[in-house]
Amino acid sequence: MKIGIINGSIRDGRAGAGVGEFVKEIADARGGDVNYELIDLKSFNLPLFTGDTLPMMMNKQYDTPEATAWSQAIDACDAYVVITPEYNHSVPGALKNAFDSLGAEWVGKVVGFVGYGAVGGVRAIEPWRTIVANFSMHDVRAEVNLNLFVDWNDEGFAPTDRRADEVNAVFDAVEELAAKLA
Numbered sequence: 001m002k003i004g005i006i007n008g009s010i011r012d013g014r015a016g017a018g019v020g021e022f023v024k025e026i027a028d029a030r031g032g033d034v035n036y037e038l039i040d041l042k043s044f045n046l047p048l049f050t051g052d053t054l055p056m057m058m059n060k061q062y063d064t065p066e067a068t069a070w071s072q073a074i075d076a077c078d079a080y081v082v083i084t085p086e087y088n089h090s091v092p093g094a095l096k097n098a099f100d101s102l103g104a105e106w107v108g109k110v111v112g113f114v115g116y117g118a119v120g121g122v123r124a125i126e127p128w129r130t131i132v133a134n135f136s137m138h139d140v141r142a143e144v145n146l147n148l149f150v151d152w153n154d155e156g157f158a159p160t161d162r163r164a165d166e167v168n169a170v171f172d173a174v175e176e177l178a179a180k181l182a
């Protein structure tokens, strides 16, 4: 089983870089035969979706090399853990565009969320659950809510002790549900 850890922040100086490293380190320490891969949206330079054909109708054949690379990275995974910041009480636009840019690659797969923000990214994760429902994805209840006032200090990202267990709980839930569905 391959699980993609999607780092959904593309801002210069993003807090998400540290979150992505933290989540991937926990994945690597799990052992077992699940292959966790960090998929960093920023590295794909994905353009805004402007095509005249719905991505769900494109049979995974896209017009740009960036969209093709993104499609292949997402298609290769059986399930995902999505790391999402909260922007303006909702999902970040670049990551929403990254979901909008594909179709069949997402369908029916399992997804869990790691959010962050002033109140743990809860106002991003809740709309994500509605968005992924349109791809018939299966979201797990367990989530991680990293708090900018608790899990960061003057030096940067400093997750509190319990966060590792919370990330593992998301991994456990995603692995279990993906195995059941396989």
Ligand SMILES: Cc1cc2nc3c(=O)[nH]c(=O)nc-3n(C[C@H](O)[C@H](O)[C@H](O)COP(=O)(O)O)c2cc1C
Residues within 6 Å of the ligand: 009, 010, 011, 013, 014, 015, 016, 017, 085, 086, 087, 088, 089, 090, 116, 117, 118, 119, 120, 121, 148
């Ligand atoms: C455009 C924008 C909107 C934001 N809106 C919210 C918000 O509604 N709620 C919140 O908790 N944090 C908000 N923030 C603060 C972010 O949680 C914080 O800047 C965080 O570091 C963003 O993640 P990033 O650095 O990986 O982009 C916002 C940040 C940006 C850039």
